[in-house]
Amino acid sequence: MSASETATETVSESEKKIHGVTAEFTSVDTLLAACRRVRDAGYTKTDAFAPFAVHGIDKALGIKPTVLPWIALIGGVTGVTVALCMQIWMNAIDYPYIISGKPFISLPAFIPVAFELTILLASFGAFFGMWALNGLPRFSNPMFTNPRFDRVTDDTFFLFVDSKDERFDQAGVERLFADCGGEHIDTVVEDDSPTKVPSFLIVAWLVSVALSIIPLLIVAKMRVTNSSSPRFHIFFDMDFSPARDAQQTTSIFADNRAARPDIPGTVARGQVQDLSFTTGIEKLSSNAPKPSEHLVAFMQESDDSKTTGGAAQKSVMDTTVWLDKNPRKVDASLLERGQQQFGIYCSVCHGMNGGGNGLVNQRAQKLSQSTWIQPSSLHQETLYSDKYPDGKLFSTITNGIRKMPGYAGQIKAKDRWAIVAYVRALQQSQNASIDLVPQAKRASLEKEKAGVEKRLKEEAEEAQKKAGESKKDSPKPA
Amino acid sequence: MSEHAPVVVKPADHEAFKLPASLSALGLPLCIGGAIALFVGLGLGYSSVSAKFGMSAYLTAFMYCFTIVMGSLFFVLIQHLSRAGWSVVVRRVAELMMMMIVPLAVLFLPILATLFTGEGVLYRWDSSTFWADAHIADEVVANKTGYLSQGFFAIRAVFYFAVWCFLAYYFFKKSTDQDETGEKAATDQMQWWSGPAVMAFSGTLSFAAFDWVMSLSPMWFSTMFGVYIFAGSILSAHCAIAAGTYLLQSKGALKDEVTVEHYHDLGKLIFGFVFFWTYISFSQFMLIWYGNIPEETEWFFVRQQETWVTVAFVLIGLHWLLPFLGTMSIHVRRKPFLVFCWACYILVMHYFDVYWMIMPEAYSGIHGDAYATAGGAIGVVSSLLCVVGMAALLVGVILKLATQTKVAAIRDPRFRESMAFENI
Numbered sequence: 001m002s003a004s005e006t007a008t009e010t011v012s013e014s015e016k017k018i019h020g021v022t023a024e025f026t027s028v029d030t031l032l033a034a035c036r037r038v039r040d041a042g043y044t045k046t047d048a049f050a051p052f053a054v055h056g057i058d059k060a061l062g063i064k065p066t067v068l069p070w071i072a073l074i075g076g077v078t079g080v081t082v083a084l085c086m087q088i089w090m091n092a093i094d095y096p097y098i099i100s101g102k103p104f105i106s107l108p109a110f111i112p113v114a115f116e117l118t119i120l121l122a123s124f125g126a127f128f129g130m131w132a133l134n135g136l137p138r139f140s141n142p143m144f145t146n147p148r149f150d151r152v153t154d155d156t157f158f159l160f161v162d163s164k165d166e167r168f169d170q171a172g173v174e175r176l177f178a179d180c181g182g183e184h185i186d187t188v189v190e191d192d193s194p195t196k197v198p199s200f201l202i203v204a205w206l207v208s209v210a211l212s213i214i215p216l217l218i219v220a221k222m223r224v225t226n227s228s229s230p231r232f233h234i235f236f237d238m239d240f241s242p243a244r245d246a247q248q249t250t251s252i253f254a255d256n257r258a259a260r261p262d263i264p265g266t267v268a269r270g271q272v273q274d275l276s277f278t279t280g281i282e283k284l285s286s287n288a289p290k291p292s293e294h295l296v297a298f299m300q301e302s303d304d305s306k307t308t309g310g311a312a313q314k315s316v317m318d319t320t321v322w323l324d325k326n327p328r329k330v331d332a333s334l335l336e337r338g339q340q341q342f343g344i345y346c347s348v349c350h351g352m353n354g355g356g357n358g359l360v361n362q363r364a365q366k367l368s369q370s371t372w373i374q375p376s377s378l379h380q381e382t383l384y385s386d387k388y389p390d391g392k393l394f395s396t397i398t399n400g401i402r403k404m405p406g407y408a409g410q411i412k413a414k415d416r417w418a419i420v421a422y423v424r425a426l427q428q429s430q431n432a433s434i435d436l437v438p439q440a441k442r443a444s445l446e447k448e449k450a451g452v453e454k455r456l457k458e459e460a461e462e463a464q465k466k467a468g469e470s471k472k473d474s475p476k477p478a
Numbered sequence: 479m480s481e482h483a484p485v486v487v488k489p490a491d492h493e494a495f496k497l498p499a500s501l502s503a504l505g506l507p508l509c510i511g512g513a514i515a516l517f518v519g520l521g522l523g524y525s526s527v528s529a530k531f532g533m534s535a536y537l538t539a540f541m542y543c544f545t546i547v548m549g550s551l552f553f554v555l556i557q558h559l560s561r562a563g564w565s566v567v568v569r570r571v572a573e574l575m576m577m578m579i580v581p582l583a584v585l586f587l588p589i590l591a592t593l594f595t596g597e598g599v600l601y602r603w604d605s606s607t608f609w610a611d612a613h614i615a616d617e618v619v620a621n622k623t624g625y626l627s628q629g630f631f632a633i634r635a636v637f638y639f640a641v642w643c644f645l646a647y648y649f650f651k652k653s654t655d656q657d658e659t660g661e662k663a664a665t666d667q668m669q670w671w672s673g674p675a676v677m678a679f680s681g682t683l684s685f686a687a688f689d690w691v692m693s694l695s696p697m698w699f700s701t702m703f704g705v706y707i708f709a710g711s712i713l714s715a716h717c718a719i720a721a722g723t724y725l726l727q728s729k730g731a732l733k734d735e736v737t738v739e740h741y742h743d744l745g746k747l748i749f750g751f752v753f754f755w756t757y758i759s760f761s762q763f764m765l766i767w768y769g770n771i772p773e774e775t776e777w778f779f780v781r782q783q784e785t786w787v788t789v790a791f792v793l794i795g796l797h798w799l800l801p802f803l804g805t806m807s808i809h810v811r812r813k814p815f816l817v818f819c820w821a822c823y824i825l826v827m828h829y830f831d832v833y834w835m836i837m838p839e840a841y842s843g844i845h846g847d848a849y850a851t852a853g854g855a856i857g858v859v860s861s862l863l864c865v866v867g868m869a870a871l872l873v874g875v876i877l878k879l880a881t882q883t884k885v886a887a888i889r890d891p892r893f894r895e896s897m898a899f900e901n902i
Binding site for chain 2: 055056058059065069073100101102108109111112115269
């Protein structure tokens with residue numbers, strides 16, 4: 001400044017606002033020493049500038065620990081929460097979609113995104129938090145008015161005391177700096193360079209805004225107009241997947257089938273199941289053939305039954321040792337599932353109560369179809385579990401009987417067992433005594449029973465009364 | 479702190495750089511007690527549970543100590559590679575620990591011996607009938623047995639130990655010689671060699687992890703496994719360095735040299751490596767879980783049965799979440815005692831990690847015994863005796879070694895810089 005101190009400037013100098021006082025230091029050690037002196041003198045609105053990070057300067061200047069870590073932590077916690085909520089909402093609530101056979105809410109699959117978003121928002125918190133704490137972005141700083149300040153990026157250290165400091169006293173600060181060995185002690189004055197944005201920047205900005213609209217306009221035009229040229233495929237194999245669909249042909253295999261049949265003698269992964277579970281037939285003994293042999297034998301048997309007709313099937317039925325007990329654990333949820341599946345697949349013929357008078361039967365009766373065979377009532381004694389074991393009932397659902405088709409293709413084995421359990425419950429319901437009802441629930445049942453009896457009685461009386469009235473009334477018009 | 483008082487480097491023969499007498503007196507008792515405990519633990523597992531169990535417990539103890547020692551070696555290498563100044567005052571602790579690779583080479587002999595005595599005592603592939611029993615295709619067997627054969631396995635193990643012993647000895651000798659001579663050239667040489675040394679280290683450690691741990695499940699493979707071992711290794715090494723330094727200070731050594739700043743840095747690295755371990759182990763898990771291919775899921779499937787799934791959740795909650803939250807704060811890291819506590823805690827959790835890695839193979843096996851818990855109370859006692867015994871034995875050897883050297887690299891050119899180091 002001493003160089004620029006001319007007669008003309010001394011007038012304007014006194015009018016300029018003074019921001020503070022700065023001093024130069026030539027080494028880290030003198031800077032740190034000066035920092036401690038300034039701190040001990042009680043100044044708080046201070047700042048130090050160095051070409052590189054100086055460890056220990058926070059303490060030397062008496063700067064309080066920053067709250068930045070907390071901002072970063074809040075950012076990180078927000079990130080992990082947003083990421084998990086977003087993925088759960090997207091994949092499990094708004095648009096439930098099975099990906100790779102994983103559950104809708106599949107935490108391991110969500111963790112990479114949660115991790116990345118945690119890092120991103122924590123970094124944003126640290127970066128923009130640092131901006132906010134430092135009052136950035138700031139395009140001009142009064143420090144820049146001092147041409148010597150450029151050397152702070154090179155080899156010089158600066159210390160600055162702000163005039164807003166409560167204890168600020170220009171002469172005192174200057175004296176303190178001089179005591180500490182500071183050189184070129186200067187006042188920092190208002191930056192009087194023009195604040196107007198240069199016009200070429202405005203022009204450049206307007207031009208770039210105008211140019212950036214062009215792609216949007218092209219997109220908008222294409223959305224409302226037709227074109228005769230074919231669509232442009234950026235990722236051809238994504239628009240036209242080379243994967244074949246079911247029933248399509250391919251030239252890769254000699255038989256031209258795209259859907260590959262199972263290799264003979266193999267069972268696909270996950271398809272091996274307990275045979276008694278899928279057939280309803282009990283294993284004969286512990287030294288029975290291996291499951292695979294058993295399966296092959298069973299398949300051959302069912303193939304035979306197809307070719308030779310019902311006779312073979314009957315012989316299988318008769319000689320088979322059926323499972324006596326439902327292999328699934330019978331509880332309320334299984335019965336509910338069974339009720340639901342029964343309602344979907346069985347009730348149309350067998351009726352909701354299993355009595356054999358479903359909607360299809362009613363319609364057939366109405367049309368007087370001569371070929372129609374009445375569906376069995378499930379409440380015949382011959383179908384009770386002592387005469388018709390669970391395994392046999394299961395097998396009937398699986399393979400069909402008489403006019404009834406097999407449901408193996410439509411209902412999963414475990415659901416067929418649920419239906420078996422439900423049918424048993426239906427049968428039980430027709431022969432149940434009050435002793436089977438838990439003590440606690442009997443009262444409500446009795447109450448319900450009394451209510452129904454009362455209602456029936458009232459209805460009967462009303463009907464009687466009506467009948468009596470119509471009898472009384474009938475002579476009148478006659 | 480040191481802001482007003484300039485850094486004073488004490489003379490080389492000062493008490494602060496000698497192993498405190500209370501610690502050096504522990505050396506011999508620890509060696510003897512450790513050896514006895516190790517022997518009893520191995521014998522108990524070997525005879526009361528099964529040969530395979532005993533050897534697996536021994537391998538677990540071995541891998542626990544081995545990972546810490548290898549992490550220390552890496553710590554020393556990386557300090558030279560990055561020409562770090564801050565760590566000079568604590569580097570000798572790591573240097574003493576890395577020298578334990580020499581006794582570990584001897585302690586590896588029982589593991590090597592299992593290959594030449596009996597069929598599949600420890601490693602399932604070490605059995606002439608394994609491949610046929612597991613119905614593995616001939617082509618695969620031919621490819622696998624080329625690598626997993628007794629002779630080649632032994633040759634590789636000898637090679638690994640030769641490399642590590644050489645590296646450890648070279649860096650230890652240079653550094654301790656510098657205590658006497660104070661020549662700066664030793665630092666330059668160590669810095670120059672640290673680059674090739676890190677490369678040799680990473681290659682050998684990865685393959686050692688494949689050989690010694692991954693091959694317990696011979697049909698399973700994960701290219702990430704070496705990094706997984708390394709992650710636990712570098713984490714536990716930082717913990718051991720922090721804990722060892724704290725113990726030295728509590729007995730009176732390095733009182734003024736190691737400051738809160740060094741604990742702060744070690745704490746930061748522990749915090750970072752806690753997450754690094756989690757990141758690596760989760761990455762390994764997630765790829766396999768997502769692909770869901772039976773050949774690859776086998777390893778995790780076994781570790782999700784019965785007790786092992788509990789251990790897996792313990793690892794998630796107590797090896798990652800708790801220390802991650804616990805070491806996050808600057809206020810924890812700047813309290814040496816808390817850093818010491820967390821370091822000890824993570825060293826315990828590291829044992830869970832190694833146990834979970836190795837012990838399920840002692841029972842499981844698609845074609846082996848049924849899944850079982852940790853061999854009952856006897857199994858637990860035997861495993862703990864093995865690891866406590868081996869660790870005590872090695873600590874005893876470290877203390878013996880430390881009596882012959884200084885406990886800090888006092889004439890390292892960056893010693894003064896390290897003492898004056900400040901974080902903030």
